[in-house]
Amino acid sequence: MGAPALDHLNLSIPSEADVLDRARCFYGRLLDLQELRQPKQRIRGLWFLLGAAQQFHLAVDPDFVPACHARLALLVNDLAALQAALHEAGDERMAGDPQPGVERMFTHDPFGNRRGARPEGNKADSVPGVSKAGLGSNCIACCSTGFASKTRSTTP
Numbered sequence: 001m002g003a004p005a006l007d008h009l010n011l012s013i014p015s016e017a018d019v020l021d022r023a024r025c026f027y028g029r030l031l032d033l034q035e036l037r038q039p040k041q042r043i044r045g046l047w048f049l050l051g052a053a054q055q056f057h058l059a060v061d062p063d064f065v066p067a068c069h070a071r072l073a074l075l076v077n078d079l080a081a082l083q084a085a086l087h088e089a090g091d092e093r094m095a096g097d098p099q100p101g102v103e104r105m106f107t108h109d110p111f112g113n114r115r116g117a118r119p120e121g122n123k124a125d126s127v128p129g130v131s132k133a134g135l136g137s138n139c140i141a142c143c144s145t146g147f148a149s150k151t152r153s154t155t156p
Contacts, residue, residue, distance in 0.1 A: 031082075
């Protein structure tokens with residue numbers, strides 16, 4: 001049978017009117033993830049490509065509660081560039097909790113969901129199936145009004 005592989009990860013976002021625009025801004029423009037066309041939409045949301053084959057789905061949930069432990073954690077080409085782009089967009093990112101030999105950082109998306117990142121070349125690179133998301137040149141301050149950082153805890 002073999003070990004299973006990840007097909008997709010699905011996380012919730014709130015049902016606010018501009019939620020899809022804000023999600024596209026954060027995940028599409030800021031993180032430079034490629035948006036995928038959903039097959040016949042049954043649930044309001046967005047799909048993004050992670051690496052070569054895995055997908056990340058966001059689904060609108062009327063009973064949304066931010067995920068503080070479940071999170072999307074990405075391997076990025078340039079962690080410092082990601083941190084700078086997040087800062088420019090108004091995010092108050094959190095430092096990663098200490099783990100010897102692993103540089104990482106945590107933040108939240110505009111909806112309060114926790115997100116993590118670490119640079120390629122860390123120990124996690126040796127884990128089969130880990131998706132990588134590259135930072136593009138279009139990391140602009142598109143989410144400055146959307147970050148939930150002003151109201152969240154800074155404890156990882």
